[in-house]
Amino acid sequence: MTTSYHNHTTWSDGTTDVAAMVAAAPAHGLDEIGISDHYVLAPDRRAVYWSMPLDRLEDYIAEVLAVQEGSPVPVRLGVEADFFPGNEADLCEALAPYPFDYVIGSVHYVDGFSVDEAADIWHTLSPAEVDEAFRGYWARVAGLARSGNYDFVGHLDLPKKFGFAPHADLSKEIAAALDAIAAAGLAVEINTAGAAKPCAAAYPAPSLLRECRRRGIPLLINADAHAPHDLTYQFAEAREMARRAGYRQLVRFERRRAIAYPLPES
Ligand SMILES: [Zn+2]
Ligand SMILES: [Zn+2]
DSSP: OOEEOOBOOTTTTOSSOHHHHHHTTGGGTOSEEEEOOEEOOOTTOOOOTTSOOGGGHHHHHHHHHHHHHTOSSOEEEEEEEEOOTTOHHHHHHHHTTSOOSEEEEEOOEETTEETTTOHHHHHTOOHHHHHHHHHHHHHHHHHHHHHSOOSEESSTTGGGTTSOOOSSOOHHHHHHHHHHHHHHTOEEEEEGGGGGSTTOSOBSOHHHHHHHHHTTOOEEEEOOBSSGGGTTTTHHHHHHHHHHTTOOEEEEEETTEEEEEEOOOO
16 A cells, blocks of 8 residues: 655646646556645735735635546545744634544744745754744644644654754653653654655654654555645655664554555665
8 A cells, every 4th residue: 555645736836736736646656646735824924925825725725625526546635824822712613624534733934934935044053043933843843733723744843945954952842742752642643745845854863763663653655745746755764764763653644544455665
């Protein structure tokens, strides 16, 4: 069984439409494909160019469901929804009417700071500010887990994207976030997209993945693909990484219920 659930189309910042993404699934050996375009509902309603327009969520869902009809493989309806402290109730209300198979919780912003948008901004930060960004990130991941709005966490440890690392020991903050994820019954993903970024490594780091495994946190393997050719980018490497962390199972989702299946061999 191979699934790929974290994928973007022209509804947000992907390069192809839903139909083209889904049509590529069989050639990638996928047994299920999920579409998870960005929906960024910030408390200040900031306009984010890589998000679908907030008033188009219903149209996005209608299109995914329509493509599902004629697809050779099951198409799962997902969304990648940002977590912001203070938007929990609004997001819950916005997503509630729809038949999602899963909702990915991601932290791309620490207040006004976009952790993954530009290396330039990171280069202007002092060491103390770098630490603050990481500390703020992990606090938000804990908040994300406690919000109850999500099924799995997207690209855990995203702030490493441009090769920056905290100077201070943040193991307490990280442990608190992982404990919150475990307590909430959320899964995490190995997001292979990081391998093609300046950090040159999938999210999360192997040490973090082992900490997830130790807490019994379920796992998915995803590529965060923005084009069909990336649908299974570095999946073999990710499976090996999962195995080394002690995982023997992955999960897939149907109507927000996690279903375990064996971690594929290769
Ligand atoms: Zn993301
Ligand atoms: Zn994404």
